[in-house]
Amino acid sequence: LGLVVVSMIWLLFAPGTGVYSLLKVRNKTNRLEQETKELIQANKDLQAEIERLKNDPAYLEQIAREKYGMLKKNERVFDFSGPKKSGPDTNK
Numbered sequence: 001l002g003l004v005v006v007s008m009i010w011l012l013f014a015p016g017t018g019v020y021s022l023l024k025v026r027n028k029t030n031r032l033e034q035e036t037k038e039l040i041q042a043n044k045d046l047q048a049e050i051e052r053l054k055n056d057p058a059y060l061e062q063i064a065r066e067k068y069g070m071l072k073k074n075e076r077v078f079d080f081s082g083p084k085k086s087g088p089d090t091n092k
Contacts, residue, residue, distance in 0.1 A: 012019045052059050064070040071077065 011017075014021070053063070
């Protein structure tokens with residue numbers, strides 16, 4: 001009986017072959033499958049963004065203006081927000 005119990009415990013927890021190892025591998029497989037799905041979706045989103053940047057001049061202009069602060073020729077920007085506050089001595 002003792003040998004049977006020891007054998008069962010060995011089957012459950014034996015390194016590389018036991019049920020515990022199998023569960024770890026399944027868990028890792030599930031995580032990797034989920035990560036793959038997320039990466040596939042991110043790739044699709046990036047492909048859509050590329051197509052939009054290639055085919056939508058208004059969107060490209062919007063990105064150039066908002067993200068990179070670009071202006072059209074003969075265009076000026078007026079900033080009415082006042083002086084920028086910086087550092088700890090601004091409250092003096």
